[in-house]
Amino acid sequence: MIDVAAYVGSYPFRHLPHPDPDVLVRVLERERLAGAWVGYLPSVWQRDPAPGNTALFAALEPYPTLRPAPIVRPDWPQWERTLEEALDRGAAAIRAYPMHWGMGPYDPSMRELALACGAVGVPLLLTTRFEDLRQRSPLDVASDLTAAHVRALARADASVRLVVTGAGREMLEETHWGLTPAEQGRVHWDFAWIWGPPEDHLAHLFRTVGAERFVYGTHWPLRLTQNPRANLDLLPAELRDASITDASTLAFRR
Amino acid sequence: MSDDAPLGGSGPLIDAHAHFYHAGAGRSDWARVNEARLRAGDRMGVTYHVASVLGSYGHASPTYFPSPDDVSRGNDAMAAIAVAEPRRVRWYVTVNPNHAEHALAEIRRGVERNAIGVKLLASRRADDPLLDPVCSLAGDLGLPVLHHIWQHRTRDWPNQEISDGRDLSRLADRHPRVSFILAHLGGGGDWAHTLPAVRDTPNVYPDLSGSGVDRGMLDAALDALGAQRLLWACDLTMETGLAKLRALEVVGLSDDDMAGMRWRNAARLFPAGAFPRCDA
Numbered sequence: 001m002i003d004v005a006a007y008v009g010s011y012p013f014r015h016l017p018h019p020d021p022d023v024l025v026r027v028l029e030r031e032r033l034a035g036a037w038v039g040y041l042p043s044v045w046q047r048d049p050a051p052g053n054t055a056l057f058a059a060l061e062p063y064p065t066l067r068p069a070p071i072v073r074p075d076w077p078q079w080e081r082t083l084e085e086a087l088d089r090g091a092a093a094i095r096a097y098p099m100h101w102g103m104g105p106y107d108p109s110m111r112e113l114a115l116a117c118g119a120v121g122v123p124l125l126l127t128t129r130f131e132d133l134r135q136r137s138p139l140d141v142a143s144d145l146t147a148a149h150v151r152a153l154a155r156a157d158a159s160v161r162l163v164v165t166g167a168g169r170e171m172l173e174e175t176h177w178g179l180t181p182a183e184q185g186r187v188h189w190d191f192a193w194i195w196g197p198p199e200d201h202l203a204h205l206f207r208t209v210g211a212e213r214f215v216y217g218t219h220w221p222l223r224l225t226q227n228p229r230a231n232l233d234l235l236p237a238e239l240r241d242a243s244i245t246d247a248s249t250l251a252f253r254r
Numbered sequence: 255m256s257d258d259a260p261l262g263g264s265g266p267l268i269d270a271h272a273h274f275y276h277a278g279a280g281r282s283d284w285a286r287v288n289e290a291r292l293r294a295g296d297r298m299g300v301t302y303h304v305a306s307v308l309g310s311y312g313h314a315s316p317t318y319f320p321s322p323d324d325v326s327r328g329n330d331a332m333a334a335i336a337v338a339e340p341r342r343v344r345w346y347v348t349v350n351p352n353h354a355e356h357a358l359a360e361i362r363r364g365v366e367r368n369a370i371g372v373k374l375l376a377s378r379r380a381d382d383p384l385l386d387p388v389c390s391l392a393g394d395l396g397l398p399v400l401h402h403i404w405q406h407r408t409r410d411w412p413n414q415e416i417s418d419g420r421d422l423s424r425l426a427d428r429h430p431r432v433s434f435i436l437a438h439l440g441g442g443g444d445w446a447h448t449l450p451a452v453r454d455t456p457n458v459y460p461d462l463s464g465s466g467v468d469r470g471m472l473d474a475a476l477d478a479l480g481a482q483r484l485l486w487a488c489d490l491t492m493e494t495g496l497a498k499l500r501a502l503e504v505v506g507l508s509d510d511d512m513a514g515m516r517w518r519n520a521a522r523l524f525p526a527g528a529f530p531r532c533d534a
Contacts (some may be wrong), residue, residue: 230497
């Protein structure tokens, strides 16, 4: 199993202890995870993602289990070349942050990016949030990713593969049940922000949308890596053997 | 580890911040949720859930501003759960200090039915003088006070009159013989603000509950306050409680510090004999 939601680098709004790739490798081993799709955290709040992508590739180069997931910003000049270069350098997935770029659900450039990723068989990775709304810095004004964004991209083409991290039950259900079965199959979700017992939202979603729609995401170095495993361990007995999807099977590079 | 071994490790474990629901809580699945808490608690190895009922949870009056009738009905329901689950459940009597006489009477009524603590919501700012008679009575009866807290109050939020660590510290300074449990350090807002806000108020004990599992929070709390002032708890999300237990296990704490957060600190704050399965 791999982690689809890991980062290296600092966070602008609070101190993170040692957010470095060598530490991530040790944490993944401790959590018995085979690897991770890794983003570069500072890039999310930078206008031009290119320097951050460069730093990401350099930082991960010595660590084969850490697969780069760089940013491609589709309203930036020559983004197609950026995508091509990212793939050439081994990107496992492409990250995009439409909320931070002021893009609405039907932004044509995001649709183009989703289609381009689909055409080459690489998942597009979307992040719902980094922190709880209640603790967010007043300078951190980007809203949470909306279900409308995800629905629009999932409907763009049969080739599109989306991985959405950090969603809660409501956002996931609003998306999932607003898609056709074929479109639902294009979206995978991590469950880092989905509540376990006693509300048992994760158990409910396993029963309704299916465990296979879920992948494993820790949100390291922002959140405790122990949380997703704890959520799985506390599932009701009849769901404990349910199989989530290993995200390493989602990339189908052409 | 065998399938039957507690996921939260061996040894006593007290969840110092839990909630149960009841038929008047406005949700049809209330019994399922209560059962799920006990099921998950057993799987984790929770020895005692110290729980409260928050009135009607917004069904008949607001969760954080419960009417006196809802407060009493909720406490009745909570007392009944504790009677039905004597091995696993202890309880806080919930009060709304805006209704001062009712609040005091409710605390006395609760203690007669074996309540071991007082639960204050967000019905009034923590440093408001209206809380003083409640805290004085808690002190007379030897009860700790669990106070709902917003970590760093920068503005008002709807449906509650929030307090933060500074507000609670002012109250705690006025009542040095009372132990105040600061609710859910991981429950929203900026926990980094809370730690210095309560550092010099030794009768404030943050609980670690809440859906937030920020990396660095546990280390910072241990650095600022030490393990003897922290209480492990879950509140509404038990998976985050289990994650925090597992994270604490890899921090490299002493057995005494772990036992303190798992149960000993709670056993010290609550009335003697409240947790016989831990004392054994």
